[in-house]
Amino acid sequence: MTRHFLWLAVLLASPLLAAEPLSLNEARRLAENHAPQIAASRAQEAAAREMAVAAGQLPDPVLKLGVNNVPVAGEMAWSLVQEGMTMRQVGLMQEFTRGDKRQARADKASREGDLARISQRQILADTRRDATLAWLDVAYQESMRSLLEQQVAELRLQQQAAEAAFRASRGEQADVFANRLGIERAQDQLAQMQRDIAMARSRLARWIGDAAERPLDAPPPIAALDWQPQNLSEDAGEHPTLATQQGMVAVAEADARVARENRKPDIAVELMYGFRGPSYANMVSLNVSMPLPWDRANRQDRELGAKLAQLDEARARKDDMQRAYLSELRGNLAVLQNSRERLQRYDEVLIPLSRQQTEAALTAYRAGSGSLPRVLEARRMAVDAQMERQRIALEAARTWAQLNFLNPQEDQSSSALGAQP
Structure with a gap:
């Protein structure tokens, strides 16, 4: 019997558990845990790290098997042992890529891994920011909807009073229509607000899935920034957006170094052992080969010039991004400061004045010296x-x-929250 009561309690409590308010911190954690972009970037970094090890190794040796100088006519046609010049050969060739070139290739792959690591921070920052923005949109628009719903409720009460006054010949019919028009306008605003909330929840669902349908907790107090605005210029290089540009410059520098090392040829050594017929001695051959950069000016030098031009492009883009980024940050800081000042003005002056005006108008209307409009x-x-x-x-x-x-x-916990604006 006790077990049945426990199951009944769980069933009755499940809707309440499902309707538990969704806090901003929880939404942020859900977004982080369900961000496939972060997993993709980690895989990209792992691939680059593996390539860095592989790029630093010598190429695999090449096994060679062959038959040389086989007669195709006469009494010894197609014989592998009767003709003295016929040899069955087995050989091994190894290309000895210079250490500086292998190190340059390994460094390039390592820089690509560093860039992927920075990209993880960028994706993490974007995920947290966009999930937070979507949650804030829903939360604040729902608070505005509550204000409209309160206004509609007050207007309905006022409508009843206006109709009663009109029936008692103490009010005008125009007041009844004016109040009803106010109700309909508020209802239209409310419908528009419902549309905006639905759209905001769909944006939130992009980050946290079905949890976006849960009711939201109250907007939390907004803390001070995690970084100091006075250190903006010094700390800007640590921000993923700019660090990504610096990572691209590092990759371009490593790519140019690889092109510079490619101007110098590598040596390949080949050792061959030839088996001849029983009447002839076996032979050993040793060959050394290397490419001849006879047109270096139009091949290797052109490749190096292209990589150096790409390096200049990366550096110029980094400088331009830094200027634009710092400008945007300063603009946002100004917006934040202005918004806080305006909020203080609304809290201390404008909202109290509007309440006093409403009370004065309502008092005058009740006394018969004011109008409902x-x-x-x-x-x-x-x-x-x-x-x-x-x-x-x-x-x-x-x-x-x-x-x-x-x-x-990556291991940063959700930001602490302090005083709400």
Whole structure:
């Protein structure tokens, strides 16, 4: 019997567990755990590390088997032992790639592995940022929807009062229609907000899957940035976006070194042993070969020139990216500071004033010296002020997310949260 009660309790509690609010930190962890791009980048890094080891080795030796000088006519035709010049040969050839060239190729593969490692940090940063942005969009838009729902509820109560006043000949029919028009406008805004929330949840589902359908926890307080803005210029090179550009420069430098080493030919040594007929002595041959760069100016030098030009391109792109990136960061810092100042103004001045205006208009209407349209206008302005405050808070939270997730480490836990804007 006890077991049945336990099963019943689990069944009754399961909907509640399924509806547990989704916090920002949990959404971020889900996004990190379900990011196939990170796994792909790790595989890319592993491949580059393996290639770095392989590139540093000598080429495999080449086994050679052959038959030389076989007669095709006469009494000894196709005989392998009667003709003194006929030999069955077995040989081994080894190309001795110079150590500097092998090291250059290994360094290039190693730099590609470093670049893949940096890409993991970039993907991790993008994943955390985009999942956070999607979660914030849903959370703040749902808070704005709550404001609209409160406005609709108040307008419905006001509608009942207006209709009662009109039936008692204490109000005008125009007030009834004005209030009803306000309800319909608020309902239209609410429908538009529902559309925006659905779209925001679909963006969140891209990162966390079905968990995006869960109700969200309240927006958490937004902490200070994980890095110090005063050290922006010094720390910028550590951010994955710029570190990726520096990694590309390193790969281009290694590629140019490989091209420079390719200008110098390698030597191949071949040892052959020839088996002759019983009446003849066996023979040994030793051959040394190397390519002749007779047109180096149009081949090897051109290849080196192309790699050096690509290196110049990589360096120029890095410098341009650094300027654009620093400019964008400074702009976002200015936006964040401005949003915080505006939020303070709304909290301390604009919202209290809109509430006082609404109360004054409502008091005048109840006393018979004010009109219902003035009350509705005051209510609309108060709700607009609160909605605008939420939009600014969302802008501040989005800017904070853009700035905060710039230089994550793979083992970095979710950022601590502090004071909410």
